[in-house]
Amino acid sequence: MDARNDTPLAYAEAHGEEILxxxxxxxxxxxxxTDPAHKTHIGEASEWVAERMRRAGFEGVTINPTAGHxxxxxxxxxxxxxxxxxxxxxxxxxxxxxxxxxxxxxFEPTVRDGRLYARGVSDDKGPMxxxxxxxxxFMRTDGRLPVNVKLVIEGEEEQGSAHLGEFVRxxxxxxTADFVLSADGAMWRPDEPSVTVxxxxxxxxxxxxxxxxxxxxxxxxxxGVANPLHAISRxxxxxxDDQGRIAVKGFxxxxxxxxxxxxxxxxELPFSEERYFAAIGAPGGAGEAGYSLLERQxxxxxxxxxxxxxGYEGPGTKTVIPSLARAKITCRLVPDQEPKAVTAAxxxxxxxxxxxxxxxxxxxxxxxxxxxxxxxxxxxGLLLAERVLKEVHGKPSLRVRMGATIPIGLIFRExxxxxxxxxxxxxxxxxxxxxxxxxxxxxxxxxxxxxIRYWELLGQEGLGKPAR
Amino acid sequence: MDARNDTPLAYAEAHGEEILxxxxxxxxxxxxxTDPAHKTHIGEASEWVAERMRRAGFEGVTINPTAGHxxxxxxxxxxxxxxxxxxxxxxxxxxxxxxxxxxxxxFEPTVRDGRLYARGVSDDKGPMxxxxxxxxxFMRTDGRLPVNVKLVIEGEEEQGSAHLGEFVRxxxxxxTADFVLSADGAMWRPDEPSVTVxxxxxxxxxxxxxxxxxxxxxxxxxxGVANPLHAISRxxxxxxDDQGRIAVKGFxxxxxxxxxxxxxxxxELPFSEERYFAAIGAPGGAGEAGYSLLERQxxxxxxxxxxxxxGYEGPGTKTVIPSLARAKITCRLVPDQEPKAVTAAxxxxxxxxxxxxxxxxxxxxxxxxxxxxxxxxxxxGLLLAERVLKEVHGKPSLRVRMGATIPIGLIFRExxxxxxxxxxxxxxxxxxxxxxxxxxxxxxxxxxxxxIRYWELLGQEGLGKPAR
Numbered sequence: 026m027d028a029r030n031d032t033p034l035a036y037a038e039a040h041g042e043e044i045l046x047x048x049x050x051x052x053x054x055x056x057x058x059t060d061p062a063h064k065t066h067i068g069e070a071s072e073w074v075a076e077r078m079r080r081a082g083f084e085g086v087t088i089n090p091t092a093g094h095x096x097x098x099x100x101x102x103x104x105x106x107x108x109x110x111x112x113x114x115x116x117x118x119x120x121x122x123x124x125x126x127x128x129x130x131x132f133e134p135t136v137r138d139g140r141l142y143a144r145g146v147s148d149d150k151g152p153m154x155x156x157x158x159x160x161x162x163f164m165r166t167d168g169r170l171p172v173n174v175k176l177v178i179e180g181e182e183e184q185g186s187a188h189l190g191e192f193v194r195x196x197x198x199x200x201t202a203d204f205v206l207s208a209d210g211a212m213w214r215p216d217e218p219s220v221t222v223x224x225x226x227x228x229x230x231x232x233x234x235x236x237x238x239x240x241x242x243x244x245x246x247x248x249g250v251a252n253p254l255h256a257i258s259r260x261x262x263x264x265x266d267d268q269g270r271i272a273v274k275g276f277x278x279x280x281x282x283x284x285x286x287x288x289x290x291x292x293e294l295p296f297s298e299e300r301y302f303a304a305i306g307a308p309g310g311a312g313e314a315g316y317s318l319l320e321r322q323x324x325x326x327x328x329x330x331x332x333x334x335x336g337y338e339g340p341g342t343k344t345v346i347p348s349l350a351r352a353k354i355t356c357r358l359v360p361d362q363e364p365k366a367v368t369a370a371x372x373x374x375x376x377x378x379x380x381x382x383x384x385x386x387x388x389x390x391x392x393x394x395x396x397x398x399x400x401x402x403x404x405x406g407l408l409l410a411e412r413v414l415k416e417v418h419g420k421p422s423l424r425v426r427m428g429a430t431i432p433i434g435l436i437f438r439e440x441x442x443x444x445x446x447x448x449x450x451x452x453x454x455x456x457x458x459x460x461x462x463x464x465x466x467x468x469x470x471x472x473x474x475x476x477i478r479y480w481e482l483l484g485q486e487g488l489g490k491p492a493r
Numbered sequence: 494m495d496a497r498n499d500t501p502l503a504y505a506e507a508h509g510e511e512i513l514x515x516x517x518x519x520x521x522x523x524x525x526x527t528d529p530a531h532k533t534h535i536g537e538a539s540e541w542v543a544e545r546m547r548r549a550g551f552e553g554v555t556i557n558p559t560a561g562h563x564x565x566x567x568x569x570x571x572x573x574x575x576x577x578x579x580x581x582x583x584x585x586x587x588x589x590x591x592x593x594x595x596x597x598x599x600f601e602p603t604v605r606d607g608r609l610y611a612r613g614v615s616d617d618k619g620p621m622x623x624x625x626x627x628x629x630x631f632m633r634t635d636g637r638l639p640v641n642v643k644l645v646i647e648g649e650e651e652q653g654s655a656h657l658g659e660f661v662r663x664x665x666x667x668x669t670a671d672f673v674l675s676a677d678g679a680m681w682r683p684d685e686p687s688v689t690v691x692x693x694x695x696x697x698x699x700x701x702x703x704x705x706x707x708x709x710x711x712x713x714x715x716x717g718v719a720n721p722l723h724a725i726s727r728x729x730x731x732x733x734d735d736q737g738r739i740a741v742k743g744f745x746x747x748x749x750x751x752x753x754x755x756x757x758x759x760x761e762l763p764f765s766e767e768r769y770f771a772a773i774g775a776p777g778g779a780g781e782a783g784y785s786l787l788e789r790q791x792x793x794x795x796x797x798x799x800x801x802x803x804g805y806e807g808p809g810t811k812t813v814i815p816s817l818a819r820a821k822i823t824c825r826l827v828p829d830q831e832p833k834a835v836t837a838a839x840x841x842x843x844x845x846x847x848x849x850x851x852x853x854x855x856x857x858x859x860x861x862x863x864x865x866x867x868x869x870x871x872x873x874g875l876l877l878a879e880r881v882l883k884e885v886h887g888k889p890s891l892r893v894r895m896g897a898t899i900p901i902g903l904i905f906r907e908x909x910x911x912x913x914x915x916x917x918x919x920x921x922x923x924x925x926x927x928x929x930x931x932x933x934x935x936x937x938x939x940x941x942x943x944x945i946r947y948w949e950l951l952g953q954e955g956l957g958k959p960a961r
Contacts, residue, residue: 236776242897243799244695245790245895245897248789249769251778252797252798254801255730255732255797257726260726261726262723262727305705307705307706308850308851312718318716322714325716327716329723332815333725333726334806335800343821344799344897345800351806352722355810357712357715383776429712458710
């Protein structure tokens with residue numbers, strides 16, 4: 026059925042079952058990027074994507090090798106005068122472990138209760154298929170797209186997009202676009218449409234505290250020598266003050282206080298701290314005084330220990346003063362904080378506060394650094410996303426932020442000067458890094474409707490006339 | 494050669510090579526108490542000991558079963574009017590691991606450079622053989638012992654003497670003695686004779702800090718919830734003040750300040766902090782302000798973390814806020830401190846200081862508790878030991894203490910009302926819990942000479958006339 030005289034939306038609706046079956050086929054490929062055993066499946070998935078791009082009508086479809094997994098590109102640029110968008114997504118998935126917790130096998134996609142269960146359906150195969158099917162719907166009905174579209178679909182998102190930056194910088198000319206429309210990301214809640222307008226950056230650092238050259242008997246030696254476990258505890262405790270504020274000199278130097286507008290917007294969001302703590306099974310909150318929980322998670326930087334260890338961890342008692350204690354730290358950063366400057370400030374603090382009788386050795390993992398990202402609040406692509414979501418869902422969408430780090434916003438801004446609008450139809454509760462990942466079938470329908478409408482309006486109105 | 498007309502000392506000297514060969518045979522039995530695979534060797538060693546007791550002339554020699562390994566007892570009580578001593582030692586040994594670090598196999602005793610190398614030769618088979626051979630020397634020359642002797646040789650010292658207390662309490666009547674002469678223990682230094690007059694007690698406690706019910710993503714959640722690694726660090730840091738003093742309310746309640754005499758005695762000991770730190774490879778000291786290093790190790794109680802852990806310990810970065818953090822603590826106690834009271838004070842402190850957003854769970858290992866032990870400074874058995882050591886070595890011996898814990902002093906005092914004189918010829922540097930354990934052959938000769946002289950003088954002078 027080639028419904029050329031129909032609308033793109035009618036085409037998408039008529040082909041709903043077929044699109045679902047395509048997602049089932051796509052999600053059956055175990056394209057786990059972090060596991061070398063799945064290298065052939067990565068190849069298979071990249072070819073599946075390239076083939077779907079070609080079928081949708083994209084041109085110059087290429088599977089670009091990188092030092093890691095390939096990046097699939099293609100474009101349709103026959104809408105002179107219309108805006109050019111770069112659509113981002115990824116075809117790789119998280120490992121499925123622990124396998125025994127899956128109710129149906131992770132790579133045998135199964136529909137239950139209006140949800141499709143399989144590894145990768147929500148992150149990002151379902152959301153990523155939507156722009157491909159959107160393009161197909163336009164091509165099979167109008168014979169053209171309303172906007173110019175470039176596609177960048179990578180295979181290493183679950184590995185921190187290790188080679189994407191290099192690739193985008195090397196192909197900056199071909200990839201130039203007015204802005205990026207990302208099929209990756211996630212809505213905050215199943216019951217409220219939302220757009221994510223910011224995410225925090227990250228920097229990482231490890232350190233080791235060494236006392237004596239070997240483990241010592243804590244009876245014979247205890248009292249005479251420094252215990253690295255005491256020393257590391259004092260050091261870790263010194264990183265925050267009694268108000269939960271980070272006590273590292275210089276840490277907040279580049280941090281602007283959150284604007285009243287941003288705080289007011291957060292205060293208006295429907296959010297119950299009580300329900301949040303119940304959901305994560307925590308006895309209550311903690312953190313920087315003077316800020317609400319959402320402000321602390323979205324607007325303020327953090328310094329968190331991710332690991333801390335030394336000495337005896339087995340059953341019973343071992344009377345040892347260990348030679349070594351270690352700790353791992355990551356910080357979440359807000360706009361204007363430089364990852365390297367922050368790790369340097371922490372390293373300086375650790376050296377300055379190192380107690381007597383031990384030495385500190387610091388390893389900054391600068392390769393892991395990434396700045397925070399926030400799209401300008403009046404970006405026309407963002408305003409259009411909100412307008413479309415309101416049309417599709419019948420109510421205004423929420424502007425939310427993300428405490429975690431998504432490097433692509435910064436990568437595209439720095440390489441192409443293009444901002445990123447997150448327009449994913451995944452939802453944060455869809456267990457995408459856990460067993461029994463699922464994608465709501467309704468989101469597939471909603472997503473197609475929204476992407477079609479988005480391209481339509483963007484083609485009609487261009488970038489000059491955003492309206493809320 | 495049965496040299497009945499010779500002196501006990503001449504007998505011992507004439508049989509030196511034979512005694513060494515007996516120690517070689519004894520040390521060839523791998524009587525590792527902590528490893529069930531060696532159960533038959535434990536049996537073999539207990540029979541070896543019983544047989545040597547019988548040959549030496551002891552009566553009523555019995556291998557007493559316990560819920561753990563057997564305790565070998567025997568006695569010779571035909572010296573009416575003379576003091577009665579209880580001789581303590583043990584036939585079990587530490588595990589030999591790591592095997593690859595031994596220059597000769599741990600259970601093939603080998604002489605090199607005036608030392609016998611094998612697991613257990615110093616702790617405690619060599620020192621323990623000395624009283625048996627002392628008895629034999631008297632019996633084969635004088636036909637009798639100068640004092641009444643009861644023997645208690647256990648097989649679980651390396652497991653914390655788990656069943657000794659119960660056994661001694663159950664047999665208190667038969668084991669009654671004026672005091673205990675222990676063949677276990679160790680001299681402080683190879684170049685200075687010494688007697689150990691005190692050791693510290695111990696108590697143990699573990700605790701766990703729980704935040705959320707599961708590990709959380711430190712990006713999404715960081716800032717909003719308590720991090721158990723921060724909480725445990727603050728708690729551990731709160732256990733000591735800036736002066737290295739333990740900040741737990743009530744911890745020092747029963748601690749008497751060290752006497753000026755005790756401090757002066759320590760100050761006179763030949764001890765170089767610099768050489769000590771060089772030996773253990775530490776950059777310098779740390780600990781309670783106002784006390785010298787030896788005072789802190791011997792006269793003052795301590796609170797030491799033996800283990801501390803939570804979160805991710807692998808390579809690279811994992812952005813997790815762990816649900817759980819844990820710590821293990823042992824304290825070394827000085828006289829009058831009650832292990833249970835100290836663990837209760839620490840538990841109270843941990844509960845009082847537990848930061849918001851986490852819960853603390855405490856497990857006191859009261860079975861591991863043991864009070865400190867110190868022999869009265871004018872105990873006649875102690876004074877006699879010092880007199881004999883001076884005779885044998887030609888110079889005064891040092892009075893030293895031990896930071897570690899030896900439960901037997903308390904066990905015998907509480908069950909029998911008898912103090913313990915440590916009269917071992919092991920030396921603290923003989924690697925007895927490490928590979929290549931050795932026993933100096935000179936110490937075997939010196940030890941026989943000293944034990945023979947000790948029994949001789951004790952028989953001649955009794956307990957009433959100690960003299961220095």
